[in-house]
Amino acid sequence: MEQRDKEVDPVTYQGEYQEWMRFALQSAGLGTWDMDPINKHVIWDDRCRELYGFPDGNVTSFDNVMAYIHPEDKELVQNAVNRALSDEHGGRYDTEFRTIGAADHKLRWLRCIGQAYFNENGVAYRFAGTAQDITKQRKSRERQAMLFSLVESSSDCMAASDMDGGLFYMNASGRKLLGIPMDLDIAQLEEKELYNVENYQSFCNDVLPGLKNGRKWTGTIYLKHYLTKETIPFHADYTVIRDPRNNSIIGHGASLRDLRPELEAKKEQQKLLALLENSRDFVSLSDENGHVSYVNAAGLKLVGLDSLQEAKIHNSNYLMPEEQERLKKEVNAQLFNRGQWSGEISYRHFKTGEIIPVQATTMLVYDPVTGVSQGRASIARDLREEKALRQQMIDNEQELERLVELRTDELKKANIDLNIVNQNLEQFAYVASHDLQEPLRKINMFSALLQDKYANELNETGVRNLGIIRNAATRMTTLIQDLLAFSRVSRQDHLFEKVDLRQILEQVVADVDVTIQQKGARVEYDGLCTVNAIPLHMTQLFQNLLSNALKFSKVDEPPVITVSSRMMDPQEVAAHPQLQNSTTYCEIRVKDNGIGFAPTYARKIFVIFQRLHGRGEYEGSGIGLALCQKIVIAHHGIIYAESAEKEGATFTVILPAYT
Numbered sequence: 001m002e003q004r005d006k007e008v009d010p011v012t013y014q015g016e017y018q019e020w021m022r023f024a025l026q027s028a029g030l031g032t033w034d035m036d037p038i039n040k041h042v043i044w045d046d047r048c049r050e051l052y053g054f055p056d057g058n059v060t061s062f063d064n065v066m067a068y069i070h071p072e073d074k075e076l077v078q079n080a081v082n083r084a085l086s087d088e089h090g091g092r093y094d095t096e097f098r099t100i101g102a103a104d105h106k107l108r109w110l111r112c113i114g115q116a117y118f119n120e121n122g123v124a125y126r127f128a129g130t131a132q133d134i135t136k137q138r139k140s141r142e143r144q145a146m147l148f149s150l151v152e153s154s155s156d157c158m159a160a161s162d163m164d165g166g167l168f169y170m171n172a173s174g175r176k177l178l179g180i181p182m183d184l185d186i187a188q189l190e191e192k193e194l195y196n197v198e199n200y201q202s203f204c205n206d207v208l209p210g211l212k213n214g215r216k217w218t219g220t221i222y223l224k225h226y227l228t229k230e231t232i233p234f235h236a237d238y239t240v241i242r243d244p245r246n247n248s249i250i251g252h253g254a255s256l257r258d259l260r261p262e263l264e265a266k267k268e269q270q271k272l273l274a275l276l277e278n279s280r281d282f283v284s285l286s287d288e289n290g291h292v293s294y295v296n297a298a299g300l301k302l303v304g305l306d307s308l309q310e311a312k313i314h315n316s317n318y319l320m321p322e323e324q325e326r327l328k329k330e331v332n333a334q335l336f337n338r339g340q341w342s343g344e345i346s347y348r349h350f351k352t353g354e355i356i357p358v359q360a361t362t363m364l365v366y367d368p369v370t371g372v373s374q375g376r377a378s379i380a381r382d383l384r385e386e387k388a389l390r391q392q393m394i395d396n397e398q399e400l401e402r403l404v405e406l407r408t409d410e411l412k413k414a415n416i417d418l419n420i421v422n423q424n425l426e427q428f429a430y431v432a433s434h435d436l437q438e439p440l441r442k443i444n445m446f447s448a449l450l451q452d453k454y455a456n457e458l459n460e461t462g463v464r465n466l467g468i469i470r471n472a473a474t475r476m477t478t479l480i481q482d483l484l485a486f487s488r489v490s491r492q493d494h495l496f497e498k499v500d501l502r503q504i505l506e507q508v509v510a511d512v513d514v515t516i517q518q519k520g521a522r523v524e525y526d527g528l529c530t531v532n533a534i535p536l537h538m539t540q541l542f543q544n545l546l547s548n549a550l551k552f553s554k555v556d557e558p559p560v561i562t563v564s565s566r567m568m569d570p571q572e573v574a575a576h577p578q579l580q581n582s583t584t585y586c587e588i589r590v591k592d593n594g595i596g597f598a599p600t601y602a603r604k605i606f607v608i609f610q611r612l613h614g615r616g617e618y619e620g621s622g623i624g625l626a627l628c629q630k631i632v633i634a635h636h637g638i639i640y641a642e643s644a645e646k647e648g649a650t651f652t653v654i655l656p657a658y659t
Contacts, residue, residue: 157254158173345358637653
């Protein structure tokens with residue numbers, strides 16, 4: 001039997017439908033609004049009115065609605081409404097913004113969705129939609145964004161993967177640490193690709209089982225760099241990720257801290273500890289209150305402690321009793337005001353009680369990250385040996401002063417004796433110049449009279465003997481005069497002056513001009529340097545050097561004498577120990593082409609009365625070169641000769657230059 005549906009009353013259906021719609025809107029927390037775009041009137045239900053914070057009324061103006069939109073969002077809403085009413089996007093309207101309640105002044109986030117309707121001329125005649133309070137969702141999204149920003153800005157590696165090991169997130173720091181390119185989709189990687197084979201096996205055996213059972217895991221893991229394959233140690237904190245709907249485990253996340261800086265710091269700490277342990281100085285660490293926690297081996301030995309445990313006492317116990325007050329008033333006060341104290345203080349030996357003077361430095365140690373004081377460090381150097389050496393130096397200085405004083409007294413006595421000798425020499429010089437020469441003059445005078453008056457009456461032997469007498473007397477006169485000249489040369493510093501050696505040489509050449517002409521000699525010289533000397537002594541020096549060169553010339557070759565000079569550089573001066581390095585010197589060379597002498601006689605020729613030839617061969621007393629040496633030494637210089645037989649000789653004189 002066919003059954004026919006009952007007919008439905010349209011009015012009843014429309015009422016039931018509207019009631020159903022109101023129930024659905026209320027369940028969803030939605031409010032409805034309907035706007036007349038032409039007249040700018042808005043009709044809204046109670047829920048929509050509440051979302052805008054209006055106390056009553058279901059009809060208002062569009063401008064009144066806009067007045068209670070947050071100032072920062074008004075432009076956003078106005079632009080969205082204009083686009084919907086201009087039919088740019090089919091009249092669709094969907095935007096999120098903030099309102100400030102008209103009566104309750106409460107801040108709300110709303111999402112409005114609507115649709116504009118247009119007539120055949122494209123003019124909007126109706127604009128209607130819904131409004132929903134999304135304040136909680138918005139705050140939740142903001143918190144999520146903050147958390148995401150926090151994770152992204154972390155310096156640690158933050159990563160997450162599903163339970164099958166597929167990565168779906170890793171922050172920028174993690175990518176950088178592991179060398180994963182920023183443009184690489186992290187979902188393309190599996191967790192095991194970040195491990196070496198053996199390290200991944202350890203992860204599967206030690207970490208994963210606990211995570212699958214919902215337990216956290218903390219420890220050290222080893223990952224590999226994506227590009228370089230370097231193994232990197234990390235401190236890892238693993239936790240499970242649960243589905244908020246049913247609390248089931250859907251994955252796990254990890255926070256990884258790179259351990260390389262920490263391990264490197266530990267190596268440096270070990271190096272520092274080794275340095276402290278091998279230090280010869282006392283080193284200790286203590287807290288701010290002075291309770292010692294560490295003393296190195298040298299420190300334990302210094303104060304007579306056998307173990308570190310014995311050393312863990314208050315630092316005041318390391319000081320002599322008389323230093324306790326100083327520790328409070330000076331050391332600690334300066335330490336906490338300036339962060340450091342340095343000075344000499346007395347430690348004590350715990351076993352013998354010996355006073356140990358030390359040079360100590362105590363400073364506050366701060367945490368490099370927080371800047372908070374971590375305690376104090378002390379370094380002390382044992383001063384006993386240094387003080388003993390210092391006392392020894394004082395004793396030595398006192399002994400030296402005593403010896404210098406004794407030597408000064410001896411020199412004073414020697415100076416008195418020298419003055420007596422000089423007086424005797426002066427008397428000898430007077431006798432030599434007057435008393436000794438007077439008999440010689442009479443011998444010469446009367447032997448000359450005998451030779452002139454009685455020469456015809458004497459036989460050949462008598463004439464020869466008389467000649468011998470006269471020659472001996474003449475030689476004796478010359479010898480006495482040369483001895484006088486030699487004895488008068490001394491360091492008379494007050495007579496020193498600027499002396500142009502060229503002028504001196506020109507004068508000497510003029511004096512020996514007769515001998516030069518007789519021998520056909522040639523004296524060559526150019527500009528000579530200026531020295532600090534006694535002019536008379538320089539004349540004697542050059543006169544003896546030129547006379548020596550003329551005397552010992554070759555028989556068959558005219559003498560050629562070359563005189564030159566130059567300034568010496570510091571390196572050349574340093575090569576002569578007898579010279580002062582801080583003084584400027586001039587080198588004078590007198591070179592001849594005479595008979596020369598054997599190199600073995602280079603020093604012997606400057607000895608007084610020394611002759612290399614017999615008296616019959618060359619005249620003279622043998623004092624000339626000895627006089628030259630004495631003059632040069634009196635002028636703080638040196639003289640030496642270089643020669644070879646029959647190859648001439650070169651006499652080098654070095655004298656202080658005039659500056």
